[in-house]
Amino acid sequence: MSTTPTNTEGTDYARTPRTTPTRYKDRATWEREAIHAILDEAYLCHLGFVVDGAPVVLPTVFARVGSRLYVHGSTGSRPLRGAADDQGLQVCLTVTHVDALVLTKSAFNHSVNFRSVVA
Numbered sequence: 001m002s003t004t005p006t007n008t009e010g011t012d013y014a015r016t017p018r019t020t021p022t023r024y025k026d027r028a029t030w031e032r033e034a035i036h037a038i039l040d041e042a043y044l045c046h047l048g049f050v051v052d053g054a055p056v057v058l059p060t061v062f063a064r065v066g067s068r069l070y071v072h073g074s075t076g077s078r079p080l081r082g083a084a085d086d087q088g089l090q091v092c093l094t095v096t097h098v099d100a101l102v103l104t105k106s107a108f109n110h111s112v113n114f115r116s117v118v119a
C-alpha cells in the first residue's frame with residue numbers, strides 16, 4: 001500500500017493504480033489501522049529495488065513511527081546510497097505474516113492464509 005496518506009488526519013492511505021492489486025481487489029485495504037497493525041507485528045521486511053536493470057531484494061529490519069517507515073542499513077549500502085542520489089532510488093518494502101497453511105487432498109487446491117503490506 002502507499003506510504004503517502006490521503007491527508008494528515010485521514011483514515012486511509014492513497015489509492016493509486018500502483019497500489020491497487022489486479023487480482024482479489026476486494027481483499028485489499030488502504031485503512032491505516034489495519035496496515036499499521038500488520039507492520040507493528042513484524043520485525044523483518046524485504047526491501048526491493050533495481051540496480052543496473054536487475055532486481056535486488058534484501059531482508060532487513062524496520063520500524064514504523066507514525067506513517068513513516070525506517071529501514072535498518074549502513075550508509076554505505078546500495079539502497080541507502082541510491083536513495084541519497086539526486087534522482088532517488090525507488091524501493092519497495094514488503095512485510096508478510098503467514099497465518100495458516102491450507103492443505104487439501106489435492107496439491108492443486110493447497111493455499112496459504114496470509115496478511116501483507118507492500119509499501
